[in-house]
Amino acid sequence: MSRKNPNIVEQLRSGNNQKAIAELYKAFPAIKKFIYNNGGDEADAQDVFQDALLVLYRNAQKTEFVLTCAPGTYLYSVSRFLWKDVLKKRNKETKLDYEIKRDEVVESEVERFQEQQLQANKLARVMQQLGEKCKLLLQAYYYKKMSMKDIAQTFQYSSVNSAKTQKYKCIERAKKIAGKPLSSPSKL
């Protein structure tokens, strides 16, 4: 997969993720089979796969991240660690019908992901309160990488500047909801 898609990490950074997601979904059948063989069901497979995608996506946003294997292999490897953890939480015997190959890099990435999930859950609640329009505007800029000119047109702001101001107001609002308003108004 990596040979065919050397830029999957680039695609995940670019905001045009559809192609990358379609490619990454090719790894799903193998992961599903693995979950099925180890006591999980369809819903488990989809949850684990989604988390594995998020691990890859989160890493891909870091400029220093380099994918050293095929994306499918990476997702499979991450999914195994994630599933092991799920079984542990369910107080099930973690004796799987496979042995996890020692992969410290992936293991630490999965641990870090799980730590970050706590904060992510908190922020997810912030996002719920933020309001749909703010969220869409911010996602158009940060995720879809739309230019401010396009955003101004799409969201029908009178000018690029007013769209920008609205964008910063939305961030300010999110920060306030998160309970940590920017307290220092002094000029930097």
Place this chain on the structure above:
Amino acid sequence: MRQELKNIEYIENYLEGSLSKLDKHKFEHHMRENKEFESAVELQKQITEQLKEEAFLNDVSVYKKTFIDPSDNPSIFKTKGFWFTIPPFLLLIALLLLWNNNKSENNLNVEINPTSEIINTETETEIIDKNLSPANTNAFQTAYISKNLPAGNDAVIQLKGSNSVLHIPANSLVDQQGNPVRGSYQIQYRQIKDKAAMAFSGIPMNFNDDQENFNFSAAGIFEVRAFKNDEELKVAPGKKLSLDFEADKRKSGMNLYYFDEQTENWKVTDEKIRFPKRGAYEEKFDSISFKKDVEEFIKKEELKNNGPERDSNKINVGITSLMPEGIEKAEEDKGPDPGNYLVRHFYNPRMIKELSLRSFGAYNLSEVYKVENQIAVDAEYRDEFKKLIDDAHMLTVIDMNYNAAYSFKPDEFICNSKANNVFLLWTSKGKIFSFVKRSTVKMKTGSYSFTMEDLSNEIESIADLKRYLRFVAKKTRKTVTKIK
């Protein structure tokens, strides 16, 4: 902008890496000094990350619906098995294609009535297979054009209905045993240019590069074969035919594909697809005969000047009468100086020169693409009176964005859920039904019952189908999804 908002902008510039070195240094210094500011930066970073991740997961869930079937919604995409459902059908189509060729060849004997040893003529005959099943579909087959040619001479064939030219060098054909062909032989060719002609051509429009499956969007399909005494001939080893091919569109990223009848798959050839530069070039002389005339004229003049003196008033030079039509004289009142006559030639912008064809068969000038928003559809079809159409023979899916038609077994097919599609259903009794799916009508992977419009009386030939597709294109143009 308020100072708070300016600070947010500043933090954003820092997180996006767009601050100057000096400002970045100042920013990081301020962070070290002010823990509260540092946590404000961290929070802003986390918020933007969260926004991106939520949007990403939203995209993932959209794809999940498309690619991971809900468990109660069986999909042929679900497993690798999907792609194994296509090749057997392609095989069927390819067999149909081969069978059809053989049929054409047999008909040749009956219809052309070979006054055998025709050596110098190029008789053109359209061969139409009248026995193809299902009934009445022969009108949707592109006919082969046949020509008798002498094997010992170079042949230059201007292909009917286009500006393409096929060059067959002398003595370049051999029979199945490898013996050179002597005397006359017969060449058969056809060009399939548009969706309407592809719809029931039996030509597979899928391409597998051993790793992935793609669909074609064609700029022209050309098929050429040669026969002598019912035996199919081959291009001699080391020889090649040359094709100047007029593509239907001028576009980069196209390749020439050859249909490998052994593997039933298209193979990409190593031909470079180069369109000519736009514009015109100039040539001093277009006509050899004109040049000859001028030279003769000059010779005469010289002879005249060297010969006995004459009354110059009696000489009627008549230069203009020597000029062929379309050639302008650059300067008036001067003698016929060859260098002063220029002819402008315009390149045909869609003409690809000198494609090498090393064997007979089907060639496809095409670009490849992957179907976006793919869905798998289990289908049943009903007529306008809701009566089940139980003799469905083949379904042709035409995505109005591309120049191609894809054939499927009628009970399941794939398509772009967000495109304008035409589903043409051919029945065993030779009826044609149509269903136009506009891009605004959202479809998902699943089972559907289509109410089809019976167009059997309206569409009776490729020309009718072409008109119909033009009509659909016009009606749906406003909603055609943009081609990436």
